Amino acid sequence: MEFKYEALDATGKATSGIVNAVNQDAAITALQRRGLTITAFTQSGGKGLLSSMQGITFFGGVKSRDLVLLSRQIATLFEAQVSALRVFRLLAEQADKPVLRQILTDISDDLQGGNSISKSLSKHPKAFSDFYVNMVRSGEESGKLDQTFLYLADYIDRSYELTSKAKNALIYPAFILATFVAVMGLMLTVVIPKIGSVLADSGQELPIYTQIILNLSNFLVDYGIFLLIAFIVGGYFFYRYIQTPAGKLAFSRSQLSIPYVGELYRKLYLSRIADNLHVMLSSGISAVRALEITANVVENDIYERILREAIEAVKAGQPLSQTLGSHPQDVPAIFVQMIQIGEETGQMGNILERLAHFYNREVNAEVDTLVSLIEPIMIVALALGVGFLLAAVLLPIYNTASNL
Numbered sequence: 001m002e003f004k005y006e007a008l009d010a011t012g013k014a015t016s017g018i019v020n021a022v023n024q025d026a027a028i029t030a031l032q033r034r035g036l037t038i039t040a041f042t043q044s045g046g047k048g049l050l051s052s053m054q055g056i057t058f059f060g061g062v063k064s065r066d067l068v069l070l071s072r073q074i075a076t077l078f079e080a081q082v083s084a085l086r087v088f089r090l091l092a093e094q095a096d097k098p099v100l101r102q103i104l105t106d107i108s109d110d111l112q113g114g115n116s117i118s119k120s121l122s123k124h125p126k127a128f129s130d131f132y133v134n135m136v137r138s139g140e141e142s143g144k145l146d147q148t149f150l151y152l153a154d155y156i157d158r159s160y161e162l163t164s165k166a167k168n169a170l171i172y173p174a175f176i177l178a179t180f181v182a183v184m185g186l187m188l189t190v191v192i193p194k195i196g197s198v199l200a201d202s203g204q205e206l207p208i209y210t211q212i213i214l215n216l217s218n219f220l221v222d223y224g225i226f227l228l229i230a231f232i233v234g235g236y237f238f239y240r241y242i243q244t245p246a247g248k249l250a251f252s253r254s255q256l257s258i259p260y261v262g263e264l265y266r267k268l269y270l271s272r273i274a275d276n277l278h279v280m281l282s283s284g285i286s287a288v289r290a291l292e293i294t295a296n297v298v299e300n301d302i303y304e305r306i307l308r309e310a311i312e313a314v315k316a317g318q319p320l321s322q323t324l325g326s327h328p329q330d331v332p333a334i335f336v337q338m339i340q341i342g343e344e345t346g347q348m349g350n351i352l353e354r355l356a357h358f359y360n361r362e363v364n365a366e367v368d369t370l371v372s373l374i375e376p377i378m379i380v381a382l383a384l385g386v387g388f389l390l391a392a393v394l395l396p397i398y399n400t401a402s403n404l
Contacts, residue, residue: 006094007036008080037080038073062100062127064160068153070100075149084145085111103127116140131276131293138283148283155279162271162363169367169374170261176378180385187389189224192217195393206396213392245301252301256330264366269303270335271359278352288314302330319343 006016015036031038062070070091077087085108092104103124110120118137121128128136132152139148196214199206206214220227241247256262273294280290288311295307310323321340324331335355342351 005031005036005038007031007038008082009036037076037082062103064156066097066100067127068157068160071149071153071156075146075153078146078149084117100127117145129297131280131297134285134289134293135280135283138280138285142284144283151279151283155275158275158360159272162268162360165364165367169370172371173374173378176382180382184385184389185220185224188213188217189220192393193221195397199393199396202396204396204399207392209388210392210396213389248301249305252303255300256302260366260370264363264370265300266330267359267362267366269298269300270331271356271363272298273303273307274335274352274359275356278349278356281352282349287320291320306330 004016004018006014009015073091074087077090078084082090088104088108088111092101092108095101095104106123107117107120110123111117116137118133118140121136122133135148135152136145139145142148192213196217199210199214242251255265258265276294276297277290280293281287285293291307291311291314295304295311298304298307306324306327310320313323314320319340321336321343324339325333325336338351338355339348342348345351
């Protein structure tokens with residue numbers, strides 16, 4: 001594949017050209033190895049890299065892939081000793097998406113007005129989370145902004161990949177189940193009533209399973225609209241309930257209680273906690289502040305409460321492992337023991353990094369296993385459902401035909 005690029009060389013001189021590579025990532029890597037700072041990048045005859053990225057929204061405003069590329073570009077420009085104002089001006093000029101361009105322009109204006117980078121980013125919470133802003137603030141204080149933005153890019157990339165993989169594993173069975181329910185609904189409300197009238201006219205005694213199917217069909221025909229309304233109303237009130245503190249807590253607990261899937265979610269959240277804490281502690285952010293930010297982004301009420309309890313314990317001088325160890329149902333012993341080792345040896349950052357990698361691998365392995373099991377299970381379940389429905393209506397018809 002061919003990609004057009006514009007870049008700055010080591011002396012700051014503008015250059016442009018075409019690079020051949022198997023994909024976008026390989027092309028960007030090849031250009032960076034040449035010592036070039038990329039300012040614009042498009043596939044030949046295609047859209048710009050930023051506009052072609054697809055992905056779920058991360059931190060509520062900018063897509064994760066856009067944020068990853070943006071962070072890497074900022075890090076590269078800082079490594080090239082380009083001033084902060086010029087970095088954001090340059091990126092604003094090259095941004096293809098209007099929303100991102102406006103955000104970068106606003107940040108540039110704030111920087112020109114004398115604001116720090118972190119303060120400028122904090123004015124755009126839909127694009128840059130509290131976690132992101134605090135990481136940048138830490139980079140400003142330590143003078144390692146280029147490393148900070150690389151950390152952020154790697155972290156967002158890992159988080160996006162892990163979360164999207166877990167979600168995608170559940171999308172397939174949900175789609176198949178919804179399709180099955182829709183097809184069965186149409187069969188029971190459109191096809192079965194007509195067959196039922198034929199069977200009723202035959203005068204034969206119907207098997208119990210056929211009577212069940214016909215009664216279910218009659219119920220859906222007569223009261224299906226009320227059942228649909230009840231389902232919609234129930235769904236609305238359920239949504240309202242899970243927005244309340246009690247509802248969030250109940251939903252979070254039920255999420256962790258689902259057989260097999262609950263364990264997958266538990267490892268996903270533990271991976272997120274370990275990864276967040278590792279990145280922030282490694283960047284010089286205090287333990288209390290790191291726990292506060294992690295509690296805000298963990299996205300599960302159970303673990304948020306555990307982390308907030310840990311915050312108060314750490315403020316009181318108690319070890320983090322002690323608080324985590326008081327929740328054996330949600331925090332495994334191995335996690336607590338590793339944290340305790342990190343506290344005793346002073347290697348908390350390394351321990352958290354290993355925990356994050358461990359649970360990341362666990363989640364990936366369990367998702368792969370789940371995906372491999374879902375297809376045969378769904379096929380068997382659908383075959384049994386359809387087979388029962390067909391047997392219930394076709395066997396009486398066959399008997400009637402045989403008696404003629």
